[in-house]
Amino acid sequence: MRNPFELYAGLRYTRAKRSNRAISFITGVAIVSIVIGVMALITVLSVMNGFEAKLRSTILGMSADATISAADGGGLTDWRQVQAAALKNPLVTGAAPYVFGQGMLRASSGLSGIELRGVAPAEERTVSDVGRYMIAGRLSALTPGSFKMAIGAELASALGVMPGDQVDLMIPDAAVTPAGILPRFRRFTITAIFKVDNYEYDRGLALINLADAQALYRMGSAVTGVRLKVRDVDQAPLIARQLARTLPGIYSVSDWTRQHANFFKAVGTEKTVMFIILSLIVLVAVINIVSTLTMVVQEKQSDIAILRTLGATPRSIMAIFLVQGSVIGLTGTAVGVLCGVLLATHVETLVPLLETLTHHQFLNPQIYYISELPSQLEPGDVVRIALLTLFLGFVSTLYPAWRASKVQPAAALRYE
Numbered sequence: 001m002r003n004p005f006e007l008y009a010g011l012r013y014t015r016a017k018r019s020n021r022a023i024s025f026i027t028g029v030a031i032v033s034i035v036i037g038v039m040a041l042i043t044v045l046s047v048m049n050g051f052e053a054k055l056r057s058t059i060l061g062m063s064a065d066a067t068i069s070a071a072d073g074g075g076l077t078d079w080r081q082v083q084a085a086a087l088k089n090p091l092v093t094g095a096a097p098y099v100f101g102q103g104m105l106r107a108s109s110g111l112s113g114i115e116l117r118g119v120a121p122a123e124e125r126t127v128s129d130v131g132r133y134m135i136a137g138r139l140s141a142l143t144p145g146s147f148k149m150a151i152g153a154e155l156a157s158a159l160g161v162m163p164g165d166q167v168d169l170m171i172p173d174a175a176v177t178p179a180g181i182l183p184r185f186r187r188f189t190i191t192a193i194f195k196v197d198n199y200e201y202d203r204g205l206a207l208i209n210l211a212d213a214q215a216l217y218r219m220g221s222a223v224t225g226v227r228l229k230v231r232d233v234d235q236a237p238l239i240a241r242q243l244a245r246t247l248p249g250i251y252s253v254s255d256w257t258r259q260h261a262n263f264f265k266a267v268g269t270e271k272t273v274m275f276i277i278l279s280l281i282v283l284v285a286v287i288n289i290v291s292t293l294t295m296v297v298q299e300k301q302s303d304i305a306i307l308r309t310l311g312a313t314p315r316s317i318m319a320i321f322l323v324q325g326s327v328i329g330l331t332g333t334a335v336g337v338l339c340g341v342l343l344a345t346h347v348e349t350l351v352p353l354l355e356t357l358t359h360h361q362f363l364n365p366q367i368y369y370i371s372e373l374p375s376q377l378e379p380g381d382v383v384r385i386a387l388l389t390l391f392l393g394f395v396s397t398l399y400p401a402w403r404a405s406k407v408q409p410a411a412a413l414r415y416e
Helices: 004-013 021-062 079-087 153-159 199-204 210-216 233-246 261-299 301-309 314-345 347-358 379-405
Strands: 066-070 092-107 110-119 134-136 148-152 166-177 180-194 205-209 225-230 251-255
Touching (some): 021 261, 021 314, 021 347, 079 092, 079 225, 079 233, 092 153, 092 210, 110 199, 148 199, 153 180, 153 199, 199 205, 205 210, 225 233, 261 314, 261 379, 301 314, 314 347
Parallel strands (some): 110 205
Antiparallel strands (some): 066 225, 092 110, 092 166, 092 225
């Protein structure tokens, strides 16, 4: 734009004559469509960010950032030396031994398969957040030789047990007796219950003391491996490679990106696909600007002809309608960003309210692993969405503005 009158005329043209309500209505529809598209895009991406962050925090809070185990897949006998060597790395903040196994829990109300993890409570706090999730009892109650157990809240509900109750644990390790080959049983006392809000752990994980697990699986002084906590989880693959080179022996070193790689890749892919799909909604919304400006150009042909006869150049005419279309896109984008930010920051409050009003749970933890709808607003997403919408809105004004610049004064005024 070379002259202020182009900006002034473009702003004036955003308001149609009172005699032509159709253009005003279509302009309103275009703005509302952009608002809805931008708001939906910001909200959905924020929810997916929150979903990923929630799963990542709970999964990494219960599992290890990295794991060291025996190269042959057997027990790790020199785990104390491995633990000490790993802690010498300044990027490793915690190391704890563990024993992993599977079994079947039986109570009076039924039975359930579980993943069994033997831990050293004092050292487990350095690599896991399970102690923070206890809703009954304490992790420190898992003392050696006590044969006490901590289980998830969903598992406790399924078995109908509470702290102080006893359960029978059966493991897939047969014992040869005069009566034949029988599975091994051991009675445990429930001493603690944790709730992670992740169905995988709340329903299928049980914790016992490390020494009890070693005795149960007849491992002697060996363990399954050593779990590590690192300073930066994004650097876990690099730290794992460093440990593999520096450890005094041949070991298998794995990190969380290998253990849960497919899951987090699927979440990232879904986020990308949702961004593309919702961007198409925004594209459809800004296309309404084309129809709006086309109708305005048709209505304003006599005005365009008069401006041309007064000395306005085709470039000036084009700039006038670029201003008009850009104002529509800017208004829709600004309102959409505001509404999207407000909705994204209050999703965690609105969803429980809707569940209460409708008496329906939107997120079944047995399906979605979590029971709450988290939201994490990323400023970068908001900026990217706003710039994309403004760009699409500007591009949609080019053709109608070009058509306006091609109006011939003599043809437009022939029947006036």
